[in-house]
Amino acid sequence: MDKKELQALLDAAVEKQASSSAESQKAMQEEITGLTDELKALELKHEEASKKWALPGIEEEKNFSFTKALRGLALGVWDDAGLEKEVFDASQKALATTPDSNGGFTVPTELAKQMIELLRAETVLDQVGATWIDLNGHGQIEIPKMTGGATANWLDENVDIPATSQTFGNLLMSPKMVAARSVSSRRLLMQSNQSIEGMIRADLAKSLALAIDEKAFFGDGTGNTPVGIINQAGVQTLGGVNGDAVSWNNMDELQGLLEDVDAMRGNLAYAGNPKLWRKLKRQTVEQFSGQGAENGQPYVNPIMNDAQIAEFLGYKFGKSTYFPTGQTTGSSSTTTPGFFGNFSDLILGMWNGITLEATTVGGGAFNAHQVNIKAVAEVDVAVRHGKSFAYGNFDLA
Secondary structure: OOHHHHHHHHHHHHHHHHOOOHHHHHHHHHHHHHHHHHHHHHHHHHHHHHHHHHOOOOOOOOOOOHHHHHHHHHHOOOOOOHHHHHHHHHHHHHHOOOOOOOOOEEEOOOOOHHHHHHHHHHOHHHHOOOEEEEOOOOOOEEEEEEEEOOOOOOOOOOOOOOOOOOEEEEEEEOOEEEEEEEEEEHHHHOOOOHHHHHHHHHHHHHHHHHHHHHHHHHOEOOOOOOEOHHHOOOOEEOOOEOEEEOOHHHHHHHHHHHHOOOOOOOOEEEEEOHHHHHHHHOOEEOOOOOOOHHHOEEOOOOOOOHHHHHHHHOOOEEEOOOOOOOEEEOOEEEEEEEEEEEHHHEEEEEEEEEEEEEEOOOOOHHHHOEEEEEEEEEEEEEEOOHHHEEEEEEEOO
16 A cells, blocks of 8 residues: 555545544544554655665765765865765765776765755756756666547437547657866865865856757757757757747747747746847837837837846746857858747656766876866756747847
């Protein structure tokens, strides 16, 4: 019996006790006590199982220091790094391997929570409401999606209802490696300072986040990379032969593309380059014949902040400079892609925490008395419904 079934029985027993006679109160209380104990035992079993998988040999969740771990890996100094050394040893034992030439090991998800949360917060995908799932302990997974629904019919009396079948498909997700590399001085790693710890985490997280963002939108699936939104089947486009004009009308038309296929639901948002956002804010409208739009009044006050513009537009706008500018669309060489969609239909899977590597050898680190640092994550991207997204190639000229 699973947790949900046990909880349902417990709720029913409590409700029954409230309306039972005094004679049956004692028996009902014994049943409630038994169900409560069984439910607690099941929750404890799940908790212990999670701990044993996530961090073999370590039972207590503590604060894991990336700085101490990197210092130990690169310099062999584990002073004041008992937990980090314990994780290192447990990781190697679980993998039945010896440390590699760079001394790398995996920091389990439970101890890398702060780093992973920081990574996600750095992504535009998190700003616009993409769906993150942890896939610890899994290899390739299949996520079901409905590809065809039931059909309703109007009928006369005594007429059989036509049978229609719901059809389903699967999204396949498999680990794909993304790595961030940086260089630190040995002296910096020897410092036990919270601000330094935060700086190292932020630097690695931002690098990983930018790489994940870029492939989530533009990945083509080559070289073991994810297939991004723009290369998914069913994604819609404004389709301007020479690019699309930056205008409030075209922003609304992106919404219209989703409305026309009943896809206006979930976490709806725009995403694009900051230059697209700024040009949109400066759009003007002709107020009388012959004035010319370039001499007209702005649609919105250009000094309005992002939250006010998003309120005017109706949805938030995620911004990043990894959205390319200067692309060629037809005769225009100054276009940039801008997206609108239901980002809850964009799924990002992450496997097995963060892998750290550090070395004083190679890449000039030995000569410069530095430490090469690498953080590796395994991530994949899937889109449940291509029609949930639309984009235009907007001309910034």
